[in-house]
């Protein structure tokens with residue numbers, strides 16, 4: 321590294337006085353620092369003052385840990401240059417150092433420019449925000465969809481069995497439907513599963529064991545757990561009966577739930593949260609936990625909406641393939657949504673009246689809890705409540721513009 325350069329013939333400009341702590345002796349060596357332009361950036365030469373005329377020690381641009389650029393508003397007392405294995409260099413003549421560095425073609429690093437120039441800082445921030453937004457919106461769903469291929473169906477089945485056990489201990493009660501009625505619906509469900517065309521398989525080779533379970537203890541609903549478990553409530557069967565709809569309405573709902581399973585929505589969502597946390601960790605370090613939680617709540621809503629639409633498209637395609645109508649399912653969906661709205665309004669009225677009378681209402685009645693909320697991460701029929709009217713219309717028509725064209 322030591323190139324012979326005379327301190328007299330220093331083409332890079334003036335020499336700057338400094339102290340070199342070479343890491344070998346505890347005493348600082350007084351030196352004169354010379355900066356010379358090279359194609360890769362300035363080189364740094366140290367001329368020991370104790371030995372005038374001796375060969376200087378020269379460091380190339382890459383061998384020096386260049387200090388951050390300075391801000392004119394916050395003048396530095398001293399510049400410290402990291403010489404890595406060769407210790408460090410302290411310079412008190414700060415202005416002289418910067419002038420010599422600029423004369424030798426030294427450009428401040430990006431981090432240095434961010435400290436000194438607001439437009440650069442704003443630009444970098446804007447690029448980071450756009451990058452992260454694109455990453456959430458397109459990167460994570462894509463990565464999750466791809467990574468889900470590697471998740472074994474046995475893992476999904478164990479998650480499902482845990483979730484259902486928890487729900488059975490909580491809200492869910494055993495079904496009161498007769499054995500005959502259950503067997504009747506079970507048979508139609510099994511036939512429907514057999515009729516899923518290969519063209520509808522998003523994950524080729526994915527063969528979950530589809531099972532239909534009956535429960536009560538919540539309103540009219542149906543939901544899918546990963547790995548093939550579909551649950552239908554007595555309330556759903558009752559709602560269809562009340563509307564005078566035949567079993568095609570219920571079968572349509574089950575087709576929608578089979579869609580959630582076949583498209584592995586729950587697994588994709590879980591994998592996506594993992595990808596999001598990891599990505600945020602890489603991008604933001606320590607604050608990632610807070611930001612990722614907020615972001616996953618916000619993006620979770622958008623994804624669940626997409627998943628509902630995907631499951632609807634699956635139902636439309638499967639019912640079409642099985643030569644069954646989707647209109648009854650649309651009517652059922654709408655009727656349930658209207659019922660829920662009515663209950664919610666009645667609940668609000670009750671709460672308002674209670675508040676007016678000054679009665680301290682118990683917590684359960686002040687905060688009406690919808691079944692769809694009680695389900696948490698599970699995909700349920702009504703989890704995208706605001707879209708229900710639009711969805712019901714599409715189902716009644718038997719087609720939706722957003723669905724992929726059948727192959």
Ligand SMILES: [Zn+2]
Nearest residue numbers: 628631700701
């Ligand atoms: Zn759904």
